[in-house]
Amino acid sequence: MADWKRGLRGLLYPAYEARVARRLPADRLPKHVGVMLDGNRRWAKAVGADTAQGHRAGAANIEPLLGWCEEIGVEVVTLWLLSTDNLNRPAAELEPLLEIIEEAVESLAVQQRWRLHPVGALDLLPAKTAARLKAAAEQTRDAEGMLVNVAVGYGGRREIADAVRALLQEQAAQGMTIEDLAEVIDVEHIAEHLYTKGQPDPDLVIRTSGEQRLGGFLLWQSAQSEFYFCEAYWPDFRRVDFLRAVRAFALRERRFGA
Numbered sequence: 001m002a003d004w005k006r007g008l009r010g011l012l013y014p015a016y017e018a019r020v021a022r023r024l025p026a027d028r029l030p031k032h033v034g035v036m037l038d039g040n041r042r043w044a045k046a047v048g049a050d051t052a053q054g055h056r057a058g059a060a061n062i063e064p065l066l067g068w069c070e071e072i073g074v075e076v077v078t079l080w081l082l083s084t085d086n087l088n089r090p091a092a093e094l095e096p097l098l099e100i101i102e103e104a105v106e107s108l109a110v111q112q113r114w115r116l117h118p119v120g121a122l123d124l125l126p127a128k129t130a131a132r133l134k135a136a137a138e139q140t141r142d143a144e145g146m147l148v149n150v151a152v153g154y155g156g157r158r159e160i161a162d163a164v165r166a167l168l169q170e171q172a173a174q175g176m177t178i179e180d181l182a183e184v185i186d187v188e189h190i191a192e193h194l195y196t197k198g199q200p201d202p203d204l205v206i207r208t209s210g211e212q213r214l215g216g217f218l219l220w221q222s223a224q225s226e227f228y229f230c231e232a233y234w235p236d237f238r239r240v241d242f243l244r245a246v247r248a249f250a251l252r253e254r255r256f257g258a
Contacts, residue, residue, distance in 0.1 A: 017240040020247055024072065028250040030203035032076040033069055034225070036217050037062070039209030039233030046233070052096045057235035059104040066114060068242045069146060076147045076199055078119070080217050084155035087124055098125075102132045105150055109136035114145040119195035120154035121162065149196060156219030163193035163220075196221060204249045206242075208234045226252055 037058055044054025062079065069077050081101050087094065109116055118133040125133075133152060167189055171181050191197065201221040205214075210231045214222065228245040230237065 013240060017243060020240065020243040021071075024243070024246060025250050026073075029072050029246060030074060030226075030249055032078070032200050032202040032204075033074050034078040034080070034202040034205040034218055034222065035065065036080045036205070036207040036215065037234040038207055038211055040235060042209060043233035043235045051093055052100070054235065055097050055100045059100050061235055061237060062104055063108065064239070065237070065242065066108070066146065066148065068239050072246060074146060076149070076202075078149035078151060078196070078202060078218065080151040080154060082120075082152045082154070083216060084121060084124060084153055084158050085216075087153060098129050101152055102129055105133060105136045108148070109139045112140060112143050114140060114148045115143045116140045117147060117149050119149045119151045119159075121158050122153060125153045147199065149199075151217075154195075154217075156214070156216040159195050160190070160220055162195075163190050166193040191220070194220060201225065204228060204245065206230060206245050208232055208237050208241075224254075226254065 040054040040058040041051050042054075043049075043057060044051050049057075065079075066077060081104075082097070086097075089097070105116060108114060116136045116139075118130075118137055122130040122133065129152070133150065136150075167185070168178075168181070170193075196218075201223070202218060202225045204227075205218065205222055205225045206228045207213075207217075208230045210229065212229045218225075226249050228248050230241050230245065232238070232241055
């Protein structure tokens with residue numbers, strides 16, 4: 001790109017970004033935003049970097065995202081950092097990725113700005129990773145900022161299976177038979193045993209990298225969510241992209257149950 005075009009873009013984008021931000025309707029903004037941070041590996045390939053560099057670039061974009069969410073009054077953010085399927089990647093890729101995730105979560109915890117809450121099948125993770133995630137949650141337990149769900153080793157089907165299993169074990173411990181439970185079980189019973197129990201469901205789910213599918217993210221919780229798919233790879237996702245997603249959400253007429 002010619003230098004003059006870069007300069008012009010550098011002048012116009014901040015003005016455009018500020019205009020989008022000013023025009024967001026305060027009464028139609030999401031309270032819970034889920035983000036599928038997708039495209040780190042493809043970003044790395046596109047810029048001639050290795051996979052680990054792509055993941056590090058993606059990790060560096062997490063804190064800015066949380067800041068953007070704070071600016072518009074979001075109360076809960078759920079970040080999908082690693083799926084259960086990702087745990088099957090070769091060790092040469094998985095081990096550096098887990099280390100990057102651990103470092104990113106600990107960096108957020110040190111700031112004491114947000115309450116971190118690991119969600120996922122922590123029993124599937126290496127003991128060191130699970131311990132560091134739990135420690136970050138404990139360290140930020142009393143933080144007064146947003147609740148940030150850190151989805152690591154997360155899969156929507158696994159979450160629902162774990163919720164049903166926990167429900168059955170709980171009721172069995174109380175002496176209830178399977179037949180008794182079958183008579184009374186409803187969606188609320190299962191919701192009370194999800195990883196995100198007690199939290200509002202996401203209003204808006206954003207996926208980067210151009211992929212237009214859920215891939216197992218918050219399958220139960222996103223039944224009535226609005227979805228926004230962005231072409232940018234996660235490391236390139238900017239504040240203006242976030243504001244566009246929020247604007248698109250605010251302009252939609254939500255039809256719950258339809």
